[in-house]
Amino acid sequence: MQRKTQKEKQKENQKEKQKENRRLTHTFGPWYDENSRYLFLGSFPSVKSREEGFFYGHPRNRFWKVIAAVFEDDAPETIEEKKAFLTRNHIALYDVIESCTIHGSSDSSIRDAEVTDLAPILEIGRIEDRIFVNGNKAYELYCKYTLPAIGIPAVKLPSTSPANAAWSLERLTETWREMVRGSD
Numbered sequence: 001m002q003r004k005t006q007k008e009k010q011k012e013n014q015k016e017k018q019k020e021n022r023r024l025t026h027t028f029g030p031w032y033d034e035n036s037r038y039l040f041l042g043s044f045p046s047v048k049s050r051e052e053g054f055f056y057g058h059p060r061n062r063f064w065k066v067i068a069a070v071f072e073d074d075a076p077e078t079i080e081e082k083k084a085f086l087t088r089n090h091i092a093l094y095d096v097i098e099s100c101t102i103h104g105s106s107d108s109s110i111r112d113a114e115v116t117d118l119a120p121i122l123e124i125g126r127i128e129d130r131i132f133v134n135g136n137k138a139y140e141l142y143c144k145y146t147l148p149a150i151g152i153p154a155v156k157l158p159s160t161s162p163a164n165a166a167w168s169l170e171r172l173t174e175t176w177r178e179m180v181r182g183s184d
Helices: 007-018 047-052 063-070 079-090 119-124 136-150 168-183
Strands: 021-025 040-041 093-097 097-103 109-116 132-134 155-157
Touching: 040 136, 063 079, 063 168, 079 093, 109 136, 132 136, 155 168
Parallel strands: 040 093, 040 132, 132 155
Antiparallel strands: 021 097, 097 109
């Protein structure tokens, strides 16, 4: 049996990484209408969200619980309930990134990002200056690409991702409530 050299191992590892990192395009559009007053932006849909075809599809992501508490409403479970919730509470929802190279659902792996054109949402909705970004990576990308294009600063909210385990549901809800409802 022949042993592999360090260089051969590195090449194999690089090939595996290339398989894991895939160029993806957003598979579903934004949710908004002419009555939207708040715009919440994530970074890019998770694997589970891409499978489901709607935002925050991972059952451990706390977005729906937090946003429901902020708007003093019941947490929606099905996609139809989520759409009704967003409409009822005048919420537009999308992501900062339209396409990128990403490994799984890892925001930290996002490369070669192409940003979303938010103009259609901003033109039809009544968003004004109520733009909120869910998490550090989404905020970083918003500030780098979107802010110069539209000139509207966003409020950075702590991530509802299960990867943000340092924040309890209660702490997230309290912080989001202060930051979102304080914008009214």
